[in-house]
Amino acid sequence: MKTKLARAARWLALALAVAGYCLLLWRGPWLLDGAHIRDTQLEPADGVVITGVRTMLVALGAGAIAGIGLYYTSRNHKLAQKQFEQTQAQFGLAQQQFGLAQRQFKHAEDQAAHDRDKDRKAEQMAREAQVTDRYVAAIKLLASDKQTERVGGIHSLHRIALDSSRDRETIAAVLAVFLSESTAELNYQKALADERMHGVNIIEGALGPRLPSADDIEAAQYVLNRLAGRR
Template sequence: MATIQRGQDAAMKWLKNVGLVIVAVALILGYGVLLWKGPWLLDGSHIRKRDLQPADGVVITGFRTMVVAVGAGILAAFGLVYTHRNHTLAQNQFKHTQQQFELAQRQFEQAQAQFEYQQQKDRESAQTDREARATEQYVTAVKLLASKSDTERLGAIYSLERIMRDSPRDSEAIEMLLATFTREREAQVESDKDWDLPVSAAPESTYGSDYDAAMHVLKEWRGTA
């Protein structure tokens, strides 16, 4: 159906063009005949067909001058109409182009806003993931801080130090936690001394290597905070 419709449209366009050509040729021929034979067709009773006199030449020249002027006026009118039509088409094309540009600009702004919104969502999601990991690491470190293994307690302290640097909002809580840990260790060691109990500490430290590590972290943090 689409092919048939296109064929019919092409045929109608061809017929229209042929019709315009025929009309144009007929007008040109008619104008030529009018310019050539017009004086005798319209005023033949006053113009000689042979042995023309000056008076006949004046009438013929005047008529032909009038016909040429009318033709020039018609051509000028067609030229004005054609120019106006082209000007109107150009204006419409310019308006259409401007509308397309404004539409493309709005689409670009919408895409940019969507991109910025997605970036913000990605940043929020990444921040949420970091906070979740920090919380998980914090809980794990707190559990290991109460371990009986010196290695696990040291790992917990250094893990808490890393969390303090990566998550400043948790630094105050971790600082209080490590301070409490050191005070409890000091109290425990002093209590063992009072009861003459053996002090479980490394030879190089009074309160143990984990205590020293906690104190080092606190000093470093307070020095940079």
């Protein structure tokens, strides 16, 4: 509301100034130098005075207009310079915000990489723990007194060796020991059977309660051959 009133007041003042200036151009010579100018029956000398006064008023008006123009030009230049400085300040602030955004993005990338590495390590540990549990269960099956469980343990170790390359050598070594023990025990059982059949002294001291079979040896040899092919 105040802005509208101030604008209306400025326009009214400008209109009054223009009207006063026109009136001054019209009656100015008589107001400024009326003692030397006739009101009627003007002579050439009067015309010279009137022309001189009006020329002076026109020059003053042109000077005033030029001064107002210079004032507004200087004012606009200052406003433009101020806006330019504000633009520069905003640009500097935008650069700082962009740098901050870059640092935040880099930090987010580093954090994401750290989280991925952490998840990868946790997944690897969980997988290794699962492989260890499967390995222990399979080893226990090898010591079973049931042939189906022993054969199942052998093939379970084969499955673990296929899934985990780092455990392949260990499993091959375990199966080699199992194959050696089973072969020795099977030979021992055959020696006992031969002694009973021929009526000679029976060898004492069996290796354990489980009775090995040729199927155990065949299964262990099969897995060892497959793992040797992969190595």
